[in-house]
Amino acid sequence: MLDLRSFLEVCKKEGELLELRDVDWDVELGTLTELLAEKGGPALLFDKFKDYPEGFRVATDMYTTVKRFALAIDMPPDTNGLEIIKKWRAVDFEPVKPVEVATGPVMENVDEGEDVNLLKFPVPRFHERDGGRYMGTGVAIIIRDPDEGWVNVGVQRVMLHDERTLGLYISPGKHNAIIREKYWSKGESCPVVMDFGPTPLLFLSAASHVAWGISEMEWAGYLAKEPLEVIAGKVTGLPVPANSEIAIEGEYLPPDVESRKEGPLGEWTGYYGGGERSEPVVHVKAVYHRDNPILAGTPPIKPPNYAFAVQVRTTPLLWNELEKAGIRGIRGVWEHGAGGGRMLTIISLKQEYGGHAMRAALTAAGSHAAGYMSKLVIVVDEDIDPTNTNEVLWAVVSRANFEDSVSIIKGCWGTRLDPALPPEKREKGDLTHSVMIINACRPFYWKDRFPPVNRASEELRKKVIEKWVNEIPLLRG
Ligand SMILES: Cc1cc2nc3c(=O)[nH]c(=O)nc-3n(C[C@H](O)[C@H](O)[C@H](O)COP(=O)(O)O)c2cc1C
The missing domain is CATH 2.30.110.10 (Electron Transport, Fmn-binding Protein; Chain A)
Structure with a gap:
């Protein structure tokens, strides 16, 4: 070794x-x-x-x-x-x-x-x-x-x-x-x-x-x-x-x-x-x-500069835990660097039933791999790349209807390291915090009526790329 x-x-x-x-x-x-x-x-x-x-x-x-x-x-x-x-x-x-x-x-x-x-x-x-x-x-x-x-x-x-x-x-x-x-x-x-x-x-x-x-x-x-x-x-x-x-x-x-x-x-x-x-x-x-x-020495440094090693170590084990808990259809799991590789989890999945996305979010918030100091869990549909922050934020503002899509879970696994832990709770020795879940998937029960995405189909894109790629090298890759 x-x-x-x-x-x-x-x-x-x-x-x-x-x-x-x-x-x-x-x-x-x-x-x-x-x-x-x-x-x-x-x-x-x-x-x-x-x-x-x-x-x-x-x-x-x-x-x-x-x-x-x-x-x-x-x-x-x-x-x-x-x-x-x-x-x-x-x-x-x-x-x-x-x-x-x-x-x-x-x-x-x-x-x-x-x-x-x-x-x-x-x-x-x-x-x-x-x-x-x-x-x-x-x-x-x-x-x-x-x-x-x-x-x-x-x-x-x-x-x-x-x-x-x-x-x-x-x-x-x-x-x-x-x-x-x-x-x-x-x-x-x-x-x-x-x-x-x-x-x-x-x-x-x-x-x-x-x-x-x-x-x-x-x-x-x-x-x-x-x-x-x-x-x-x-x-x-x-x-x-x-x-x-x-x-x-x-x-x-x-x-x-x-x-x-x-x-x-x-x-x-x-x-x-x-x-x-x-x-x-x-x-x-x-x-x-x-x-x-x-x-x-691996001294902590302000996120996201220090996060990759934590992301790599947290993400795979959370993915395993979700699958073990029976959550199907996972396309990707990502611990975002801004959360130090721990506080901000994104899960991308193909919804199969009502509550599927929430089940994944609650499992992540309660997991061994990512539950500690988990602050924000975002679940997105399978067409969103969880590692792409802009795509994730686009899904959040376009697919979530916040009065229905946001849940706050109290009393979660926290630590005195939490900078936002209120002084009164800290003094009482209550180190728990709340986790916000954003279900940014298309609402399951009317997802088939959700407006289509304004993007050329894969077939059309492929056809156009094939036709133009020699003249426009930027289309390559
Ligand atoms: C550089 C670094 C420093 C860490 N410092 C601490 C620490 O001071 N206290 C702590 O409880 N966890 C700390 N951790 C996190 C734990 O190592 C991590 O949660 C680990 O999985 C705990 O082991 P366990 O799965 O056996 O509980 C640190 C992690 C890294 C990478």
């Missing part, structure tokens, strides 16, 4: 990597990451930070374009978004279990107990208003369900508190949040492994809404068609990815035992919605890293 440094080598060969030196880890690195992501620029690899040894590196902007996402998952560089979505749907998924190996590159350097010092890594503070340095944004958090035995992997932000302490924020409802409670409710700490330089497929799988009970390690193995290599952690017994750049083992303490201020961090919504709060911490017992380690 392609590890992080091999992936960056592939990027370099493809002209998709910019190597930079002498950049300040304090906001300069984050600002360059933002500026170049906005321009669709290359992946970035930073080295030679002031007061740090040469070779202690940070990589960012790795998965921000379709081309690099394809390279990261070992697909040809010219693969288009839809082909990636099809692969990510993993319709014939069979778990490919990780294999345990005695050791691996991540064990080239081992610091245990008193020798643990996380400050040895050039951890960035990404944005000006961030409350601290974030060691984990491109991270994979590995936790075992104590009742069911399977290992869940998620991406959750990790703040650097001091040499041996990290803050880990997990939103309610996420699998790692459900699992940690199983330890905490018994007054126990939750053993955890954090992979701060994960292989691209493990990171992208961990960031996807893979169903409960399926380990993202097995999902990554399935996508790579080869198992992930892991080493049994000495402290926790959890699997430590052997080809990781930097990994730690630690104890995630119940919040009443220890909590510290966490945040703010510039978030994927494009705001600082989460603010600063008390959050539980991880005591780090061991640090493993390769020679010349690379810390992976």
